[in-house]
Amino acid sequence: MTLRQQYLDAMGIQQWIPRYATQTETEITEEVSPVEYPVADVIDTTQMILPEPSEHAEPMPDVSPEPFMETPPDNSIIATASPERIQRIAVLDWDALQSEVKDCTECELHQGRTQTVFGVGDPAAKLMIVGEGPGAEEDRQGEPFVGRAGKLLDAMLHAVGFEREQVYIGNVVKCRPPNNRNPEAVEMATCGAYLSRQIEIIQPSLMLAVGKIPATYLLQQDASIGSLRGKKHMYQPTNTPVVVTYHPAYLLRRPEEKSKSWQDLQFTMKLLETF
């Protein structure tokens, strides 16, 4: 079994191998690196059999990049940081930003952290993954999306031709909320100023918001993941497209939803191809 197939299996996605395929077992199982493996092949839907939606499942999103449905901004949902602080952070370069976050005590979340979790990956990445905040393992290791949820995210990215080092992975808040509670609005606003600066510096072509908290922050609207999936939204400050999908931790609890996250990844890749 190829590594790619193992990852797709881990996501609960079945691969279809045509009966007329003439490859030998050696050819079929030959390892193909993501660099050699064109993205177009990886997301070729003719190679996939997605589970049939159940009677109560949400409709399948159209994975074609058109038509786009853009989200109207609603700036009333989330509190904002003070203008003075935003202006100060807005001129920090990457190293200065990293250094400021490392010692930050701007909100209550600093009290329970082991360390801040700034982010990981390529600061010039085309694709930026935005999550909620560090959990226990992330707090220990100082890196976002480690542990089981992180492994699933890695598998999802690998399945569409990306390694962790080729994207940038960050969170709305950089310190672990106690008892894994959701960050409060004021914490999101305070720490979100750092995320906003990260986005300005990275200038990703597209952001993938994994979970409701990053979707709420980036889109400034409180809506369910189900209602936000399958559409191109916009992060207004930098006019950056945003796709919304489920958090990997949710997928571990609800593996039957993995096929939807696969659809979201296909949609993401289709959009990325247009840049």
Ligand code: SF4
């Ligand atoms: Fe600072 Fe963000 Fe940590 Fe709050 S969560 S203390 S704003 S780094």
